Amino acid sequence: MKIKGLVHFVYAICLVSVLLGIQGPVHGRLLSLKKPDPENAAATARWLVSQNSWGVLNTISSELGGAPFGNVVSFSDGEPGKGRGIPYFYLTTLDPTARNALKDQRASLTISEHPIGTCGKTDPENPTCAKITLTGKLKLADKDSKETEFAKNALFSKHPEMKDWPKNHNFEFFKLDIENIFLIDWFGGPKPLTVDQYLHTRTTEYAFILGFLI
Amino acid sequence: MKIKGLVHFVYAICLVSVLLGIQGPVHGRLLSLKKPDPENAAATARWLVSQNSWGVLNTISSELGGAPFGNVVSFSDGEPGKGRGIPYFYLTTLDPTARNALKDQRASLTISEHPIGTCGKTDPENPTCAKITLTGKLKLADKDSKETEFAKNALFSKHPEMKDWPKNHNFEFFKLDIENIFLIDWFGGPKPLTVDQYLHTRTTEYAFILGFLI
Numbered sequence: 194m195k196i197k198g199l200v201h202f203v204y205a206i207c208l209v210s211v212l213l214g215i216q217g218p219v220h221g222r223l224l225s226l227k228k229p230d231p232e233n234a235a236a237t238a239r240w241l242v243s244q245n246s247w248g249v250l251n252t253i254s255s256e257l258g259g260a261p262f263g264n265v266v267s268f269s270d271g272e273p274g275k276g277r278g279i280p281y282f283y284l285t286t287l288d289p290t291a292r293n294a295l296k297d298q299r300a301s302l303t304i305s306e307h308p309i310g311t312c313g314k315t316d317p318e319n320p321t322c323a324k325i326t327l328t329g330k331l332k333l334a335d336k337d338s339k340e341t342e343f344a345k346n347a348l349f350s351k352h353p354e355m356k357d358w359p360k361n362h363n364f365e366f367f368k369l370d371i372e373n374i375f376l377i378d379w380f381g382g383p384k385p386l387t388v389d390q391y392l393h394t395r396t397t398e399y400a401f402i403l404g405f406l407i
Numbered sequence: 408m409k410i411k412g413l414v415h416f417v418y419a420i421c422l423v424s425v426l427l428g429i430q431g432p433v434h435g436r437l438l439s440l441k442k443p444d445p446e447n448a449a450a451t452a453r454w455l456v457s458q459n460s461w462g463v464l465n466t467i468s469s470e471l472g473g474a475p476f477g478n479v480v481s482f483s484d485g486e487p488g489k490g491r492g493i494p495y496f497y498l499t500t501l502d503p504t505a506r507n508a509l510k511d512q513r514a515s516l517t518i519s520e521h522p523i524g525t526c527g528k529t530d531p532e533n534p535t536c537a538k539i540t541l542t543g544k545l546k547l548a549d550k551d552s553k554e555t556e557f558a559k560n561a562l563f564s565k566h567p568e569m570k571d572w573p574k575n576h577n578f579e580f581f582k583l584d585i586e587n588i589f590l591i592d593w594f595g596g597p598k599p600l601t602v603d604q605y606l607h608t609r610t611t612e613y614a615f616i617l618g619f620l621i
Contacts, residue, residue, distance in 0.1 A: 247531035249463035249517045251475035257542050257587055261465035261475035263517030265538035267531050287596065289589070303463045303477030308522060316568050317461035317481050318497075324479035328471050354530050373471055375503070382501065
């Protein structure tokens with residue numbers, strides 16, 4: 194009977210999770226909230242950026258004849274529930290991405306819905322498994338500024354191990370100044386979405402739900 | 408007792424899976440085999456490419472002032488257990504990546520170990536969570552060639568829904584001719600690895616295990 198009770202308890206937890214739209218913890222910290230309606234491009238874009246912990250950051254490779262060079266990076270747009278939509282990074286010039294950006298700031302960050310766990314069995318290239326590319330300039334954040342403090346809290350809250358990364362590797366905070374947004378979240382091609390719409394969409398509702406859950 | 412028996416059965420399945428190094432099915436088809444020793448750069452690189460189903464394909468955007476433009480794509484280097492290391496894609500010029508490549512072939516494909524599920528709680532930017540960037544030229548595969556037949560089988564076996572994608576979207580087979588390999592699979596910077604070493608490493612062992620399991 195004890196085992197039967199345990200099985201019922203696990204079923205109940207699963208049911209509550211599904212009803213609340215929780216897909217499980219990402220790195221044990223960030224809860225994935227329900228995906229917005231694909232019709233709401235700005236909310237979907239902000240959801241993709243806030244719920245993901247990593248993406249591919251692309252720069253122009255000065256070492257490979259100007260080739261577009263993608264690199265797997267961790268990023269954050271804010272502490273859980275406090276994202277602002279601007280991705281911040283913690284990079285070292287021991288890695289080509291930071292070196293490239295310091296020579297040519299043109300860059301893009303590409304994120305898939307797939308790692309969030311909400312695509313199910315849908316193919317990652319299928320337009321209903323959302324994807325976003327933020328294109329702009331990859332810049333070193335001003336040292337000792339309020340923004341750098343925000344970037345530090347944003348990154349270290351979602352990527353706790355970063356604060357222990359080797360000091361002598363000279364990691365620094367970078368940000369992507371977004372100039373263009375390419376969002377696919379349904380059939381019919383990219384969704385029209387301006388940077389202004391993206392940055393100023395109302396995310397209060399999501400922040401409230403997150404605040405309630407954690 | 409029946410429930411107790413079921414619980415024991417599930418435990419047994421989990422134990423056998425762990426012992427065999429299976430991390431679960433990817434899209435219900437591809438089995439993730441045990442990660443090679445990071446010291447073996449060629450095997451690790453081939454494992455990353457063969458076990459992943461998607462990555463970010465980067466091109467030079469003619470529409471965004473020459474910016475590096477990453478896009479989430481599905482790819483395949485061969486049918487399960489028969490990968491050759493060369494990534495193939497199924498792209499349409501309705502999407503900017505194919506349009507960019509037809510104007511400027513310079514491209515890179517970036518893949519993370521994270522989606523395979525073997526990084527555990529390690530941060531995706533941590534060097535022990537492996538990542539690879541294959542840089543080269545993104546080319547349209549010759550129509551009606553043996554290679555295109557290989558690409559078709561490679562892609563449709565790992566991405567079954569592709570064969571039903573809309574005919575009027577004019578999807579075509581593309582390949583990445585690899586010229587440079589950037590592999591991070593441990594501390595200490597990128598692993599030296601030539602294209603020749605990558606393409607001609609012995610993968611028989613992995614193919615055998617895969618053949619045995621499926």
